[in-house]
Amino acid sequence: MFKFSKSFMMLIVIVVGIVALYGCGKSDIDGKSFKVFHKNKFEATMEFGKNNELTVKSAEGKYNAGQxxxxxxxxxEVDGKQFLLLPKLxxxxLDIQTFGYKTVEIDNLNSKDKKDWYVYQLEEKDNKFFMYDLTIKEGKADKFKDINDLNMLEIKKEDDKNDINSILEPNDNVN
Structure with missing residues (x-):
């Protein structure tokens, strides 16, 4: 009886640990849909699905709405900062990728796959996510090589302000 309850308790602890780890590793954008505002204009919806699936739809009212x-x-996440890596769109x-182009090596389905990615820093404020354009820190340009070097990036400044590329607002119209 004691061995049974000890084994049962161990199983419970393992299951709770796995659930806790999964919950802690999940981002606030995973599984959600957002309206993308670029230069104060609603341009598209961006859905972050399971298994890193991304769907971007052109906004209503544009000539190619729904594309x-x-x-x-x-x-x-690096040094408490959250980075969003997007493929060439x-x-x-959605025409947001005018700055910030970086080629980084990522772990893609357990194999190293060198791809071109646009890297943005995300910051959550008032239930919105701000996507900032980035630049390589001074003196680090020749050292930036891959995904492990994200700490060498900093938010690009425009007129002494952080350069906001886009704002992601929760899309309440998604079922």
Missing amino acids: EFRGEYQLK DSEI
């Missing part, structure tokens, strides 16, 4: 781009995204659907 979709599908790809993958990555979220990385179709500029007809």
Whole structure:
């Protein structure tokens, strides 16, 4: 009886630990849909699905409303900062990638795959996510090589202010 309860308790502890780890590792954007505002204009919706699936749809009212781009995204946290890595998007659907282009090596399905990614720093304020354009810190340009070097990036300044690329607002119209 004692061995049974000890084994049972151990199983409970393991299950609770796994659930806690999964919950702690999940970002606030995973599984959610957002309206993307670029230069104060609603440009598209961006949905962050399971298994890093990304769906971007051109906004209503645009000539190509509803046109979709599908790809993958990555979220990385370094030194308490959250980074969003996006693939090259179709500029007809969402034209936000004018700055911040970096080629980084990421772990893609257990194999190293060198891809071109746009890297943004995310900051959550008032239930919105601000996407900041980044630049490589002074003196680090020749050292920035891959995903492990995200700490060498800093928010690009525009007129002494952080350069906001886009704002992600929760999309309440998603079922």
